[in-house]
Amino acid sequence: MTRLTDHLLVLSFDCLSSLDLPMLETLPHFQELLDKAAICRQVETIYPSVTYPCHTSIVTGNFPNRHGVVTNTLLQPNRPSPDWYWHRRHIKGTTLYDEAKQAGLSTAALLWPVTAKAKIDYHMPEIFANRPWHHQIAVSFMNGSKRYQLEMNRKFGHQRKGIAQPELDDFVTASTVHTIQTKKPNLMLVHLVDLDTQRHHHGFSSEEAHAAIQRHDRRLGEILSALKESGIYEQTTIVALGDHSSLDHSRAVKLNVLLKESGLIQLNGRGMVKDWQAYCKSNDGSAYIYVKDEQAKDRVRALLHSLVVNEDNGIEFVLEGPEAGLRGADEQAAFMVEARRGFYFTEHVDGEPIDVIIAEDVAAGKYTHASHGYSPGKEEYSTVFMATGKGIRQNVEIEHMRLVDEGPTFARLLGLDLGKTDGKVVEGILKSK
Structure with missing residues (x-):
């Protein structure tokens, strides 16, 4: 050529x-x-x-x-x-x-x-x-x-x-x-x-x-x-x-907190993940949810669809793994979730499921003021x-x-x-x- x-x-x-x-x-x-x-x-x-x-x-x-x-x-x-x-x-x-x-x-x-x-x-x-x-x-x-x-x-x-x-x-x-x-x-x-x-x-x-x-x-x-x-x-x-x-955001969505509260993530005495059946892997503006078995997958599906109906939970849409694959993302994930404008996902397992981002947390490296990872749409x-x-x-x-x-x-x-x-x-x- x-x-x-x-x-x-x-x-x-x-x-x-x-x-x-x-x-x-x-x-x-x-x-x-x-x-x-x-x-x-x-x-x-x-x-x-x-x-x-x-x-x-x-x-x-x-x-x-x-x-x-x-x-x-x-x-x-x-x-x-x-x-x-x-x-x-x-x-x-x-x-x-x-x-x-x-x-x-x-x-x-x-x-x-x-x-x-x-x-x-x-x-x-x-x-x-x-x-x-x-x-x-x-x-x-x-x-x-x-x-x-x-x-x-x-x-x-x-x-x-x-x-x-x-x-x-x-x-x-x-x-x-x-x-x-x-x-x-x-x-x-x-x-x-x-x-x-x-x-x-x-x-x-x-x-x-x-x-x-x-x-x-x-x-x-x-x-x-x-x-x-x-x-x-x-x-x-x-x-x-x-x-x-x-995109700028003002709220951090911590799905792992909800997975922990559902018994799908277990922590050790230092507050770190010891074991998990489902885990939210953040891409900032989107996130993958990985699971270890079908029972966990069914529980996570029910949780996500209960969250997406309320805009205040910060989830714009939920994709099953094969649907994510059609968009070029990882079809090996059980689910992929997209954040609404003003929200992004983190992998924190502590605190409330949704945090309001303040300047002190950004300065400390806990959160950011803007992120990417969102859908091209x-x-x-x-x-x-x-x-x-x-x-x-x-x-x-x-x-x-x-x-x-x-x-x-x-x-x-x-x-x-x-x-x-x-x-x-x-x-x-x-x-x-």
Whole structure:
């Protein structure tokens, strides 16, 4: 298959929403990107719309139930901090970076989710120390390119403060600039999280979120300058995209409290889960309910249908596992529930079934002010896609596309094939060779 570009740079601005476009159009470096870009203002995300499944869908072209990364974190009810789907081994089938590597193209990935231990040439994985005896830098080194990460930390490590934002994205941007200048990879995947962090902590339209978008504009400018200075700007396709949007909420729904009260969750003396017959696995704006037997399933079904009739309980709809599968989510869950606007789900087993969120709880890390994970069908909940450069038609607007269409489109640009995917190539933005 013919390659349409020499270099593909994908910049994922986590939590970038369609509603952000008016602001982006006023910022100098996003203006430069948009000036001749192919754009889709309404990109349909996946279900559940959380970061790890989203980024896996981007590089596979498949929905979560097919690629296997069905949520952010593993089902580990007994752990206070469950592990995430950090590793490449969790993905079923091939990925864009696998196919690029096999075709002899050079690859780079900086904090791209679900890539730990992947075969990527210049690789800084998104993974964090999740045990008291782990050290962040050591964990990163063991799961990515050791020499490359050592060089990036030696040069730019002074800019970061662990995994805190906005310092982490500044470190990633400096590493991206250096990698462009010195490595010139054919495929580069970069994940920036500042905006998502600020929206969780402060709310969708907060001053902190707007400041993060302005910082992203500066970061984009540094990356565009690096492409020009390195002499590969004209040979590069530049893509800026979001993975999901976000919604504000004021109430936390704790279904595990009700499952505990129903005798379906048992706690130990420290208030932690000792055993369970049914468990609510949160995706923030949605949640899976897993059960261990049919009796528990019948009891949970009755409970959920008694809750959904009252809007104050915060549940918009209930799906059976097969119905969730039809939407691309995990059909292995007994049920999937969607939160109403203003609500989100947590996995807490203590307190009341519904909590009013106060600033002190957010500051303490118990709750957040805004979240994602909701159904793609929610109003004003789409994300965006912008592409410019080699292989891309200028000033084209696509009315609608899906997150799963991005991977096949990227593969076509690089002359690769992801095989049979849920998504399809967005032909309308591509130049013919």
